[in-house]
Amino acid sequence: MPRAKRKKVTRVTAYLPVSSDLTKLKSGRSLEFTVKSGGKKLGTLFLGRGSVEWWPRGNKIHSLRKDWESFADLLNRVMSKEQA
Numbered sequence: 001m002p003r004a005k006r007k008k009v010t011r012v013t014a015y016l017p018v019s020s021d022l023t024k025l026k027s028g029r030s031l032e033f034t035v036k037s038g039g040k041k042l043g044t045l046f047l048g049r050g051s052v053e054w055w056p057r058g059n060k061i062h063s064l065r066k067d068w069e070s071f072a073d074l075l076n077r078v079m080s081k082e083q084a
Contacts, residue, residue, distance in 0.1 A: 011036040 013034045030048035034041065046053040052071045054064040066074060 009038060011039075 013036070015032045015034075030046045033045040033047070035043055035045060041057045043054055043056040043059075046055070051065055051067050053066075056063075
């Protein structure tokens, strides 16, 4: 009998301060999410007052940074392509 395929588990860990006001100007605070799949790190996502930033695993120089409006536009474009 063939073995059943193991489902890959994606894990997202958030490092949250007890209480954080992300809207304060120059507070330097953000939410940090470490994203892993099958135990392998995919990258780190930072959510801040003015932007969203994605740092792929092993990349310490280049990140994808979008302000909230651009990020929403990006998601809307991706979602509309998937629904087509």
